[in-house]
Amino acid sequence: MSIDMLTIPAQCVTQSRIEELDYNNIEFGKIFSDHMLVADYKDGAWQNPQILPYGPMDLSPATSALHYGQAIFEGMKAYRDANGDVLLFRPLDNFNRLNLSAERMCMPALPEDIFMQGLEQLLKLDAAWVPPTAGCALYLRPFMFATDNFIGVRPSDTYRFIIFSCPVGAYYGQPLKVAIEPNYVRSAEGGAGFAKAAGNYGAALLPARKMQEKGYHQLIWTDAKEHKYIEESGTMNVMFVMDGKLVTPPVSTTILKGITRNSVLTLARDFGYTVEERKVSVDEIVAAHKAGKLQEAFGTGTAATIAQIATIHYNGEDMDLPAIEEREISNRISAELDKIKTGQSPDPHNWVQRISL
Numbered sequence: 001m002s003i004d005m006l007t008i009p010a011q012c013v014t015q016s017r018i019e020e021l022d023y024n025n026i027e028f029g030k031i032f033s034d035h036m037l038v039a040d041y042k043d044g045a046w047q048n049p050q051i052l053p054y055g056p057m058d059l060s061p062a063t064s065a066l067h068y069g070q071a072i073f074e075g076m077k078a079y080r081d082a083n084g085d086v087l088l089f090r091p092l093d094n095f096n097r098l099n100l101s102a103e104r105m106c107m108p109a110l111p112e113d114i115f116m117q118g119l120e121q122l123l124k125l126d127a128a129w130v131p132p133t134a135g136c137a138l139y140l141r142p143f144m145f146a147t148d149n150f151i152g153v154r155p156s157d158t159y160r161f162i163i164f165s166c167p168v169g170a171y172y173g174q175p176l177k178v179a180i181e182p183n184y185v186r187s188a189e190g191g192a193g194f195a196k197a198a199g200n201y202g203a204a205l206l207p208a209r210k211m212q213e214k215g216y217h218q219l220i221w222t223d224a225k226e227h228k229y230i231e232e233s234g235t236m237n238v239m240f241v242m243d244g245k246l247v248t249p250p251v252s253t254t255i256l257k258g259i260t261r262n263s264v265l266t267l268a269r270d271f272g273y274t275v276e277e278r279k280v281s282v283d284e285i286v287a288a289h290k291a292g293k294l295q296e297a298f299g300t301g302t303a304a305t306i307a308q309i310a311t312i313h314y315n316g317e318d319m320d321l322p323a324i325e326e327r328e329i330s331n332r333i334s335a336e337l338d339k340i341k342t343g344q345s346p347d348p349h350n351w352v353q354r355i356s357l
């Protein structure tokens, strides 16, 4: 089979489970669409991509991903436009980032065709699972993990790639109370913080839980050397508006290169705002707040697009930020991004890929 000509064989469900889905009341991450894409890497090549009914799989207890953590993932959303078509937002960027993560974790690159055609065919089959309701979407979870049944420490010789999906409701998260983390680190220079690796998430759960016990939704990571510079907010990139300028830390080996981050910065520049990608110190944030110049703070990521930050805690003090309604830059960009993703605004950067059903 030539990968170029690939049309992925599908074994379809005999009975869809779509009746389980209440479009008006979708719980995040609990109901999965009918089908999944599966491909396996062995003998030095990706083989046998196929679409199967969503369901459990057999795994040996010695599956190496479970022991040594060669596991990476992506997260993306498909939306429905006014004509009922299904739209993907920047899927090639997710594909490229998956392979960047794969390289860092010593895993094989996935061919573009398997990712892109897999997505397209899955979405055609499971189009009914893309909610028509405003603000809702079908969340897609591509991921790859090591499958050798072997408990010696070495890169696995075999891997599995899967894409499955689940409908998600509108993000009505309340504005976040976050706290700057003074002790734990998410990633260090030379580490794997830029990769979307499962282990990065595992190691972040305890620090996040401890912050939650102190009454904060999320933490803001600081650099591993001095805890002096801002990195990210939980599992989102983080941005500030100070004195009318949009400021965010530059991407590096420690910061994940968010697609939402890039989209927000691009639109901000389009709109004519001043954008600065540079180191942001905790001291600068505190000083800007004292001077009344810290106007906005928010996280960016696929799940929320823009998650507003209401309060930032540092060193025993809560800094309360201006009301969400007063935040010109983030509100304007958030609204425009939502419109682009759902086909209601022009798409000057060719971010949207339409799936013809």
Ligand SMILES: *Cc1c(COP(=O)(O)O)cnc(C)c1O
Pocket (backbone or CB within 6 Å): 075, 196, 232, 234, 235, 236, 237, 256, 257, 258, 259, 260, 261, 300, 301, 302, 303
């Ligand atoms: C996925 C992720 C983001 C956001 O990336 P998007 O492409 O915008 O969804 C930011 N930070 C971390 C640590 C992430 O894992």
